[in-house]
Amino acid sequence: MADRRLEALQGAGSGRRPRMGDGRLPVDKTSGPPGPARAREMRxxxxxxxxxxxAVATGDEAACRALMDRHLTRMLALARRMLGNQADAEEVAQEVFIRVWTHADRWEPGKAQFGTWLYRVATNLCLDRLRKKRPTDDIDDMPNLASGDPGPDxxxxxxELAARVDAALQELPERQRAAIVLSHYQGLGNIEAADILGVTVEAVESLLSRARRQLRxxxxxxxxELLRSKEISAS
Amino acid sequence: MQNEMTIERLREIVEAYGASPARWPEAERPAAEAMLAASAHARALVEDAARFDALLDMAPVEAPSAALTERLVAARPRAAAPLVQPAPDLRARTTRGFFGGLVEAVWPYGSPAFPAGALAAALVMGVALGSTSGISVLDTDNSVAAITDTEAGEGLIALAMADQAWPEEWMQ
Structure with missing residues (x-):
């Protein structure tokens, strides 16, 4: 039943002119870059x-799964890098999609980009969680940046390097962290990042500059260490 | 937005957005890329930023768990039950004709044969009971009086007719 409804949806949507940035994803990155005509056809x-x-608003399971396939991994990655642990990140990602399910019947197509709305919800949930968590942070729970020995393996x-990068991200002030997660890790443009964070593009650039300076x-x-390790693996 | 690109502005861009031109501000990207092609200094800036980007890319990330996906599927919206009953088959109604429609309008709760049969049975039972018990009903000017063979019968009839003259023993 659900599959039939999604098939009907795909048929109905196929006659539409695609809009820029409306969340359509490239279908298959593994089989090499398709030509422009094929890429357009796939979109x-x-x-x-x-x-x-x-379709989600009508309870279509296949549409729910398709929407999760398209966005869940990115929302989870955003939350993981904002919050520094997978369990909290899954809770935030779950909350984001519960909000999608709840508001699906009130979603107005064309009024806003669905992807931008998702990023805004996820970012705000992460910032709220970080603000609530802040007073109870235990210094012993923080990852140790100076844990030197890389070990033989x-x-x-x-x-170890990955953990230290993660720890350095978690040490950034929240808004700087949000800016670098949206720009560097999610690959969003400065205008979209500014929209999500509710600041000007100049403010986004300032947040990014300070974040990268502190991370450096x-x-x-x-x-x-990374450079040495790359030299070793290249030789 | 700036129209001219300088090495200082390119440095600011790279220090904020990293080495990938895809992340640079769209309005300044063509000029910045042109400078990158023309200047060894610009390329050195970008190469250094690329090494730092590679380090940042090591931050761990995991795929969504199957449990998360299934929890979300279980919590998805469900189609609501229809609030309006399906429309009746109008063709079936029209074949009943005028009297069929009239009967259905008077008794819309299924077959009218059942209440009609119950009414007929009650009538037959009443006639049979009346003919065997010897009760007769007489009309008077203002009320109906019943004559029965026994005193208890009189009391019952008086009570049933809401007569004001209650038998005294019933009031005690």
Missing amino acids: LEQPSDDDLVA RQFEQR VSLATEKD
Whole structure:
């Protein structure tokens, strides 16, 4: 039943002219870059986010799964980098999609970009959570940035580097962290990031500059380690 | 937005947005890329930023768990039950004709044969009971008086007719 409804949706959406940035995803990155005509054809086969949200409002399971396939991983990654642990990140990602389910019948297509709305909800949920958590932070719970010994195993070394990058991110002030997560990790443009954070594009640039400056200081040792490790693996 | 790109402005862009031109401000991107192609200094800035980007990209990320996906599927909206009953089959109604429609308008709760049968049975039972018990009903000017063979019968009839003259023993 649900599959039939999604199929009907895909058929109905196929006649529409795609809008820029309406959440359509490239279908298959593994089989090499498709030509422009094929890429356009593949986009046309995909229902837009707005189409999927309308189907979600009717209880269409396939549309719910399609919307999650498209956005859940990104929302989870955003929350993971904002909050520094997977359990909290899953809670935030779950809350984001529960809000989608709850508001699906009131979603107005074309009024806002669904993807931008999702990012805004996820970012605000993370910032709220960080503000509530702040007074009870225990210094012992913070990851140790200066845990020097990389160990003999290269895989262990990579994990250690990853943990230290994560810890450096968690040390950033919340809004700087949000800016770098949206810009660097989610790949959003400065205008969209400013819209999500509710600030000007100049303010976004300032947040990003300060964030990267602090990260460079925090990760100066790690940058050298990474360079050494790349030289070793290249030789 | 700036129309001219300087090495200082490119440095600011790279220090804020990193090495990938895709992340640079759209309005300044063409000029910045042109400078990148023309200046070794600009390329050195971007190469250094690219190494730092590679370090940032090591921050861990995990795929959504199957449990999260299933919880969300279970919590999805459900289609609401229709509030309005399906429309009746109008063609079936029209084949009943005028009297069929009239009967359905008077008794819309299914077959009218059942209440009609119950009424007929009650009538037959009443006639049979009346003919065997010897009760007769006489009309008077203002009320109906009943004559029965027994005193208890008189009391019952008086009570049933809401007669004001209650038998005294019933009031005690």
